[in-house]
Amino acid sequence: MVAQRxxxxxxxxxxxxxxIIGGGVHGLATAYYLTQLGVRNIAVLxxxxxxxxxxxxxxxxxxxxxxxxxxxxxYDLSVKLYEQLAADLEFNVMFSQHxxxxxxxxxxxxxxxxxxxxxxxxxxxxxxxxxxxxxxRIVPDLNVFGHSRFPIQAALYHPPGGIIRHDAVVWAxxxxxxxxxxxxxxxxxxxxxxxxxxxxxxxxxxxxxxKTKAVLNATAGYAGIISRMVxxxxxxxxxxxxxxxxxxxxxxxxxxxxxSTLHVYVSQTDRGELVLGAEVDDHASYSLRGTLSFLEGAxxxxxxxxxxxxxxxxxxxWAGLCDMTPDYSPIMGGTPDVKGFLMTVGWGTxxxxxxxxSGYLMAELIASGKTPPKxxxxxxxxxxxxxxxxxxxxxxxxx
Amino acid sequence: xxxxxxxxxxxxxPVWEYHYGGTPRQRPESSATERQWAEYxxxxxxxxxxxxxxxxxxxxxxxxxxxxxxxxxxxxxxxxRFDGTAVTSEKSEKAVQSAE
Ligand SMILES: Cc1cc2nc3c(=O)[nH]c(=O)nc-3n(C[C@H](O)[C@H](O)[C@H](O)COP(=O)(O)OP(=O)(O)OC[C@H]3O[C@@H](n4cnc5c(N)ncnc54)[C@H](O)[C@@H]3O)c2cc1C
Ligand SMILES: [Zn+2]
Numbered sequence: 001m002v003a004q005r006x007x008x009x010x011x012x013x014x015x016x017x018x019x020i021i022g023g024g025v026h027g028l029a030t031a032y033y034l035t036q037l038g039v040r041n042i043a044v045l046x047x048x049x050x051x052x053x054x055x056x057x058x059x060x061x062x063x064x065x066x067x068x069x070x071x072x073x074x075y076d077l078s079v080k081l082y083e084q085l086a087a088d089l090e091f092n093v094m095f096s097q098h099x100x101x102x103x104x105x106x107x108x109x110x111x112x113x114x115x116x117x118x119x120x121x122x123x124x125x126x127x128x129x130x131x132x133x134x135x136x137r138i139v140p141d142l143n144v145f146g147h148s149r150f151p152i153q154a155a156l157y158h159p160p161g162g163i164i165r166h167d168a169v170v171w172a173x174x175x176x177x178x179x180x181x182x183x184x185x186x187x188x189x190x191x192x193x194x195x196x197x198x199x200x201x202x203x204x205x206x207x208x209x210x211k212t213k214a215v216l217n218a219t220a221g222y223a224g225i226i227s228r229m230v231x232x233x234x235x236x237x238x239x240x241x242x243x244x245x246x247x248x249x250x251x252x253x254x255x256x257x258x259x260s261t262l263h264v265y266v267s268q269t270d271r272g273e274l275v276l277g278a279e280v281d282d283h284a285s286y287s288l289r290g291t292l293s294f295l296e297g298a299x300x301x302x303x304x305x306x307x308x309x310x311x312x313x314x315x316x317x318w319a320g321l322c323d324m325t326p327d328y329s330p331i332m333g334g335t336p337d338v339k340g341f342l343m344t345v346g347w348g349t350x351x352x353x354x355x356x357x358s359g360y361l362m363a364e365l366i367a368s369g370k371t372p373p374k375x376x377x378x379x380x381x382x383x384x385x386x387x388x389x390x391x392x393x394x395x396x397x398x399x
Numbered sequence: 400x401x402x403x404x405x406x407x408x409x410x411x412x413p414v415w416e417y418h419y420g421g422t423p424r425q426r427p428e429s430s431a432t433e434r435q436w437a438e439y440x441x442x443x444x445x446x447x448x449x450x451x452x453x454x455x456x457x458x459x460x461x462x463x464x465x466x467x468x469x470x471x472x473x474x475x476x477x478x479x480r481f482d483g484t485a486v487t488s489e490k491s492e493k494a495v496q497s498a499e
Contacts, residue, residue, distance in 0.1 A: 224445035235441035237421075238470075283419035286447045286471045291401040293415045326441050384437045 006171055007178035012185060015211040018042040018366055019203045020218055021190050021226055024055035025166075025352055026344045027218035028173035028184070029359025030366070032089075035180025037367040042182045044174075045205060047189035051170040054220050055352060057320030059243050059275050059399060061256055061267065062353040063100045063161035065120050065127040067394040070377035071329060072123040077374065078357035079160060085356060091172035093165055094270060099138065099255040100161025101130075102398055103305075105150035109261060112393055113156040120158075130157045141252050143307055150261050150304070161256060163267050163275075166352055173355075193229040193341070200230070200340030214366060216342045221286070221321025223345035230338045234331065234345070235383050236323045239280040240287065241349050241399075242294040244317035246309075248272030257305060258398040264301035265397060273315065276302055279397050280322055280349055290317040322349045328396065329389035332358060332378045333371055342366065343380070349399045350391075402473045407486045408460040414473075420453030420463065447471055454478075 017039060020027045023046025031044045046052070062082055064075035086093045104110045113129060120127035135155050136144045144152050174184050185207070192204035193215060203210045217226045221238045249272050258265040266276045278298050281291075295317055303310060325331060325346040334342045342365070344358050351358075361372045371379075377389055403411040422444055427435050444450065451467045464486075467477040478486045 222447075224443075225447055233438065233442045233444075235443065237443040237445050238447075283414070284421075284443075284445065284452075284470060285473055287401070287473045289401055289473070291415075293401075293413070383441045384434045386433075386437075 006175045007184050010183045010185065012188065012205070012207045012210065013043070013183070014209065016041055016043045016183075017212065018214045018216065019210055019212045020044045020216045021203070022046065022053065022218035022220065022222075023050040023174070023184065023186065024053045024218060024220060025170055025173065025355030026220070026347065026358055027216065028170060028177060029355045030216060030218065030344065030362045031182050031184075032173045032176040032180060033360045033363030034366060035177060035182050037363055039363070039367050040181035043210070044177060044182065044184045045188045045190055045203070046184070046186050049186050050174050050184065051167060054320045054322065054347070055166060055170050055355075057243070057318055058166055058352040059265075059267070059277050060163045060166045060352060061100070061161070061265075061399050062095065062164050063158055064125050065100065065102070065116060065156060065158040065161065065394070067116050067119065067391055068389050069119060069123055070389050071391050071394070072120060072125055074357055074374055074378070075353060076123065076125055077360070078354050081356035081360060082164065082353070085169070085172070089172040089176050091168060091175070093168045093172060095162065095164045096270065097160050097162040100158040101135065101139065101255050101257050102156040103152050103257065103259040103261070104154045104156075105152060105259065105261040110154045113154065116394060117156055125158075126160050127156060127158045130155050139253065139255055139257065141306060141308065142257065143305055146307070148304060163256060163269065169355065190226065190229075193226075195230050195338055198337070198339055200338060213340045214342065215340060216344065216362065216366070218344050220323045220345065220347055220351065223323045223343065227343065230341050232335055232337055232341065234343075234380065235326055236331075236346055237284045238286055238321050239283070239324050240285050240319040241277070241280045241322045242290050242317060242319045243275060243277040244295055244298060245315050246274040246276075247313045247315055249274065249312065259301070259305065260397040262301040262304055263397055264298050264305070265399070266302055266305070274309070274312070277399070280324060286321060288319050288321070290319050322347075324348050326383070327388040328391040330354065330358070330378050331380050332362060332375050333365065333380065335380055348395070350395045402475060404454060404466055404475055405478045405486055406456045406460065406462065407464050407478065407480050408462055409456060412456070412459065416456065416458040418455040418457040420455055422450055422452050423465070449476065
C-alpha cells in the first residue's frame with residue numbers, strides 16, 4: 001500500500017480569492033475555516049515548510065486564564081475549539097487538560113493572581129486561587145515547604161489548561177485545508193505585494209505572480225517585513241524566545257507550572273520529557289540561535305521548584321521568533337490604509353493556543369466582510385485610540 | 400554565549416550584561432496628531448538587517464551608547480559613544496568573529 005500524503009502539491013494558480021501568507025497555525029486555521037464557510041479558491045503560501053515558524057517551536061501550552069475580559073473571552077473560545085478539534089479534523093491532537101498553575105511568591109503576586117481569578121470567574125472560566133497545602137496535593141514533587149529563596153505562597157489554578165501536540169495541530173489543519181479544496185504551497189516565499197489606489201491587487205512570489213484582492217499576513221516573527229511590503233508600519237518588534245527539553249523521565253508532573261518571579265515554566269510531555277522555558281530574549285533579533293545563558297537561567301530556576309531534578313540531562317534547546325506588541329495582545333483585522341490587506345499578527349509568545357479562535361473569527365471576517373464582536377478589541381486602530389488590551393502580567397512568562 | 404558587545408568603557412562583554420534600548424526615535428512636535436504620537440510611542444522599525452540601537456551596560460558601568468548590529472545574525476558592526484565617536488579596538492574584531 002502506498003502511504004497517503006497528508007496534503008497534495010499543486011501548481012501555483014495565477015489567481016486566488018484569498019492569499020494567506022504563513023503556514024503556521026494561524027494561517028492554516030484561517031484557511032481551514034474559510035473552506036468550511038465555502039470559500040475554497042484560496043492558497044496558503046509558506047516560505048519554508050508547514051510549521052517552520054513558532055507553530056513548530058512552541059511549548060504547546062493552552063489556557064484561557066488571562067487578565068482582561070476581552071482576552072479571556074477570546075482565549076476561552078480557542079480552548080473550546082481545541083476541545084473538539086481532534087473530532088473536527090479526524091486527527092489525534094493529544095490535548096491533555098491536566099491543569100495549569102501560576103505560582104505567587106510574594107504579596108504582590110498573590111494580589112495580581114487574585115484579581116485574575118475573579119475576572120476569570122466572572123467570565124465563566126474555571127480558575128481559582130489555591131494555597132500551599134492544596135498546591136502540594138496537586139503537585140507532590142514541587143518544593144512547596146522545603147528550603148527556598150522565594151517560598152510559594154499561593155497559585156492561580158486553572159484546571160482546563162494543559163498541553164497539546166503542536167505538530168499534530170498544524171498537520172491536521174493543513175490536511176483540513178487540502179480536503180476542503182484549498183491549496184497549501186510550501187517553499188513559496190512572498191517577495192512583494194502590489195497595491196493600486198489603496199487596494200491590494202497581487203502577491204509576488206518566488207514561483208510567480210498571483211492576482212488577488214485579499215491577503216492575510218500570518219507570518220508572526222516576520223510580520224513587519226510583510227506589512228512593510230504595503231507600506232504599513234506596525235507596533236511589533238521581533239524577539240527570540242527559547243526553550244529546552246530534558247531526557248524522558250517517569251511521569252511525575254501532571255500540571256503546567258509557571259513562576260513569573262523565578263522566570264521559568266515547565267511541563268512534562270506524554271513521552272516523559274520536561275519542557276522548560278522563560279521570557280523572550282531582551283533584544284530584538286531574527287536569529288534562531290539558542291544561548292547558554294538562557295539554559296543556565298532556566299535550569300537554575302527550575303531547580304528551585306524541583307531540586308530533585310539536579311542530575312537530569314538536557315537533550316536539546318532551540319529558539320523561535322516572536323512578534324511582540326506593546327500590550328502583549330494580538331492584532332487582528334484590516335487596516336483603513338490598505339484595502340484587502342488583513343493581519344493576524346502580534347501573537348508573541350502566546351499565540352499557539354489562539355490558532356483555532358483566530359482562524360475561526362478571521363475566516364468569518366474575510367467571508368462576510370464584517371468584524372465579529374470578539375475581534376473588535378484587537379484592531380490595529382486600538383493603538384491610535386488608546387484602547388490597549390494589557391496582558392503582560394498574564395503572558396510574559398506564562399505562554 | 401550568543402554574542403559580545405564592545406562597551407566604550409569596559410571593552411567586549413557578553414550580551415546578557417547589557418540591556419537593549421531599541422532604535423533611536425525622533426520625538427514629534429507638540430502639535431502632532433494623536434495618531435502621530437501613537438506611532439512614535441508604539442511603532443518599531445523592526446528591521447531584518449542592519450540597524451543602529453541604544454544599549455545600556457546594566458551590569459557594569461551604566462553607560463548608554465549606540466551599536467550598529469545585523470539583527471539576522473547578531474553581528475555587531477560598530478559601537479559608538481552617544482556623541483558619535485566610534486569605538487574600535489582589537490577586541491571588537493573578536494566580537495565580530497564570535498557572532499559569525
Ligand atoms: C519557544 C516558544 C515557546 C512558545 N510557547 C507557547 C505556548 O506554550 N503556548 C502558546 O500559545 N504559544 C507559544 N508560543 C508562541 C507561538 O508559537 C506563536 O505565537 C504561534 O505559533 C504563531 O503562529 P503563526 O501561525 O502566527 O506563525 P508561525 O508559526 O511563526 O508561522 C509563520 C510562518 O510564516 C512563514 N513566512 C515568513 N515570511 C514569509 C514569506 N515572505 N512568505 C511566505 N511565508 C513566510 C514562516 O516561514 C513561518 O512558517 C511559543 C513560541 C516559542 C518560540
Ligand atoms: Zn561598560
